[in-house]
Amino acid sequence: MIAYNSLWLGNLFNREMAAEAFHQGCLDKEEWDIINNKYPVHFYSPNNFIRIGLFILTTIILLFSFGLILLLFLDSIDNVIGGLAILFAFICYGVLEYMVQSKKHFQSGVDDALLWISACSLFGGFSNLTNAGDLANCLIIFMISLYCSLRFADRVMSALLNISLLGIFFFTLEKSGTAARSFVPFVIMAVSAIVYLIVKRTKRTNINRLYSRCLQIISITALLSFYFSGNYYTVREVSNTMFNLNLAENESIRLGWLFWLFTVLIPCFYIFRGIQERDIVLIRVGLLLTAAIIFTVKYYYSVASIELIMTTGGILLMIVAYGLNRYLETPKYGFSNRETGPADATEKLQAESILLAQTFTSQQAPGAGAQFGGGSFGGGGASGEF
């Protein structure tokens, strides 16, 4: 089913585990080399920066090719654009299969760009030809992203897959009358929970060797959608604008207390379960969502002025970090404050220094803390040079 050589993908998975063991000091260098020789990978996967460059350039080539095709049909463009987009999508797809099968491209930037452009123009073409509404669009995206996730194990596609699935449920309920609409948050929560649990099951099977990154992305999006479908702010504002409730300024929604409960408790639950199960993804998502609690509360109640919250919050966070650091000086309950990755983290340090310069030296507008985007560290075994 998967387009890439699955033996090599399995070998890549083994290599990553060996690299992890090596960086944690469990394996000798010779053993690591032996393992790498035993599990050869012959993909063409360039360095990450080159991948970015190849992605940009391939996108430019494809967009101008499409532009060239459009130029040929300039006179009747309104009638043919949908068909042309679909035709172009199939051409791109053909090139993509060729690059993957014959040229062994794997996450090289070229295959990423071809896949995305092909998927986008296929979607655009179908959507344009059928004059699709919200629900139909979600269905088209679902089918395209399902195929692309299965065949190319692309992470963005699998995130889209989950989002479009939720979209299908959302718009179906939205079209089924007022009674159904009030169930929207609960249905979305239930679907997210089911998706998360299914993915968790799948992670233990052999499928994980080929699709580990997709599965991780799907579980992260499921955790996020589970929270945001119960979050007071999203529920109130979405139902207010989408379902025309015309709520007054301070008016609450039905079952408002329940959603407030979800807003506050779900992140705590994530962190708690994360600590219990030693699941770093749960902990990170939980921490990220703690910020969402603060923003939600702040939006409806002015507890204190923003600068006071920031100052005291900052001091509190520093104390928490200091306490955690001290507490974990010797590892407790399976947690440690030491870094376990490769010792030489030049790239991370460089990226961190740029982040510091960006956030600390610009004119600090209120809400500068909103730039929090942490939690996406690591994720790949690829060790590129800077």
Place this chain on the structure above:
Amino acid sequence: MNTKLFDQLFANGLISAISYARIKLKQEKKLLSIYWEIKTILYLGVLLLSAGLGILVYKNINTIGHQVILLFIALVCAGSFFYCFKYKLPFSIGKVAAPNSFFDYILLLACCTFIIFIAYLQFQYNLFGNRYGLAGFFPMVLLFFSAYYFDHLGILTMAIVNLAAWLGITVTPMQILTSNDFNSSTIIFTGLALGILLVLLAWATGKRNIKEHFELTYSNFGTHIILISCLAAMFHFSAFYMGWFLLLTGMVYFFYRKAINDKSFYFILIITLYAYIGISYVVLNLLEYIVRFDMVSLYSGAFYFIISGIGLVLFLIRTNNKIKTA
């Protein structure tokens, strides 16, 4: 970690019994590192605290007593610097590791509060009078000093940004294109001079072996500023754009040699993109000059982008192999 792989490897005799035992042990007492989580919390803490203090000062400048606020900020600043001086490892011109993961952020807090302190003094008491340059100069000196003395890459980056601001340009990544008016020749020339200065500093850093790991930061900023200034000059002085294009080509060639020498994929990527913008500008200009007929120039422009794109893809693939095998 999944031990199935290692079970198999051990059975085949590919890993020694000791390594296998170590892996088993790791698996049983699985340690989960929350190093980056603690770091992120700390970063957010420092960010919120310094931003909060900044706004606090800004908003209450006329209500609560200045001395109180000043005192508070000074206390935070002095306390943080005191901590840094107390716990720092001895100075060396090589790389010095931070004594703990906390240290870097305390230093960051110290520097930020110092900047706020100076800004507040200037705003309220007009400490430096109308010599605004001085108000930017002192924090810059302090930042450079702290960066070298305590060995902190983030502070060095902030120092470079401050140096640029002192000269009148913004170089933070998100604002470099939006905040600067690249239609002014002063900005372009300042940018070029600053970029060359930074590249020279990078060169000297590597040559003299003083904090060698700072080199990358200097050359990163230097390269971007020089190439952006060259491009801006091409667009601005459009009458002599060919001359500026030659300068751009020279610079790109220089950085290309350097990148190949340093085996840096990152620099290959950025110079390729900057060069591509420059070349495309020249080609499109020439096309417009030669063809002058709308549809034909549209077609030839599209063809140009397709062909040049394919050419650059091949170039990047080749360079990638060249660096990898070198």
